[in-house]
Amino acid sequence: MLKIEDLTVEVNGKILLHDVNLEVEKGYTNVLFGPNGAGKSALMRTIMGFSEYKVLKGRILFNGEDITHLPVDERARRGLGIMMQRPPDMTGIKLGDLVKVTSKGKKDPEALAENLDMKRFLDRDVNVGFSGGEIKRSELLQLAAQNPTLYLLDEPESGVDLVSIEQVGMTIKELLAEGLECPGERCTKGKSALIITHTGQVLDYVQADRGYILCNGTVMCSGNPMKMLEEIKNKGYQECITCRLNR
Numbered sequence: 001m002l003k004i005e006d007l008t009v010e011v012n013g014k015i016l017l018h019d020v021n022l023e024v025e026k027g028y029t030n031v032l033f034g035p036n037g038a039g040k041s042a043l044m045r046t047i048m049g050f051s052e053y054k055v056l057k058g059r060i061l062f063n064g065e066d067i068t069h070l071p072v073d074e075r076a077r078r079g080l081g082i083m084m085q086r087p088p089d090m091t092g093i094k095l096g097d098l099v100k101v102t103s104k105g106k107k108d109p110e111a112l113a114e115n116l117d118m119k120r121f122l123d124r125d126v127n128v129g130f131s132g133g134e135i136k137r138s139e140l141l142q143l144a145a146q147n148p149t150l151y152l153l154d155e156p157e158s159g160v161d162l163v164s165i166e167q168v169g170m171t172i173k174e175l176l177a178e179g180l181e182c183p184g185e186r187c188t189k190g191k192s193a194l195i196i197t198h199t200g201q202v203l204d205y206v207q208a209d210r211g212y213i214l215c216n217g218t219v220m221c222s223g224n225p226m227k228m229l230e231e232i233k234n235k236g237y238q239e240c241i242t243c244r245l246n247r
């Protein structure tokens with residue numbers, strides 16, 4: 001589904017990512033770990049196609065197509081959706097109108113908002129004055145309306161209180177399960193996701209398939225995400241440089 005090959009990226013003349021290789025197969029949920037400033041959000045934003053991130057080398061393939069130089073809207077049309085860590089305020093745009101446009105009129109904003117306890121926010125300007133947790137729920141509401149096939153989720157649990165985390169986690173679980181098919185005993189998973197998490201809280205709700213550790217702008221190793229999380233909690237990131245984490 002998503003394949004990143006030897007990707008090197010600069011912003012304002014500074015190389016933020018180099019020689020990044022990473023994959024998310026159809027139906028997989030992969031996790032991106034890494035210390036602050038490693039380049040995780042930059043990678044997400046590059047995958048989504050934000051124009052300030054210039055690809056100097058390598059490519060991004062989505063369903064076999066080279067999308068490295070496609071604009072954001074084209075990537076969204078092809079099925080990429082992002083929950084940003086810090087999305088911008090959109091003064092003058094009502095959340096309800098955005099949800100309606102994003103779903104192309106196919107989904108009822110009120111019904112989508114009900115699930116996320118966001119009905120009272122539909123008449124408000126997107127993100128303006130929203131609390132940290134409300135922003136996360138607003139981002140999820142927009143993703144539910146867009147219905148992408150690959151979810152890029154940048155720290156979905158950050159700023160979310162311990163009660164609301166269940167709501168956020170369960171919503172992500174439901175979104176990723178859409179299209180889940182279980183012919184006979186075997187299930188084919190629905191959507192794909194790449195999730196950035198520091199705490200791993202979201203992994204209490206979503207089963208992760210593979211973890212990647214990004215340090216200093218490049219992927220240092222990949223492996224079992226739960227083992228990686230355990231290692232990071234116990235030992236921090238110092239070992240990732242030499243890629244000695246248990247996999």
Ligand SMILES: Nc1ncnc2c1ncn2[C@@H]1O[C@H](COP(=O)(O)OP(=O)(O)OP(=O)(O)O)[C@@H](O)[C@H]1O
Nearest residue numbers: 011012016034035036037038039040041042043052
């Ligand atoms: N538009 C930009 N212009 C200049 N520097 C940038 C830009 N975007 C990101 N950076 C820098 O790139 C580095 C990586 O940032 P990024 O947000 O990707 O880190 P991160 O791994 O997501 O960190 P965190 O875990 O703290 O969210 C940081 O030093 C950041 O200041």
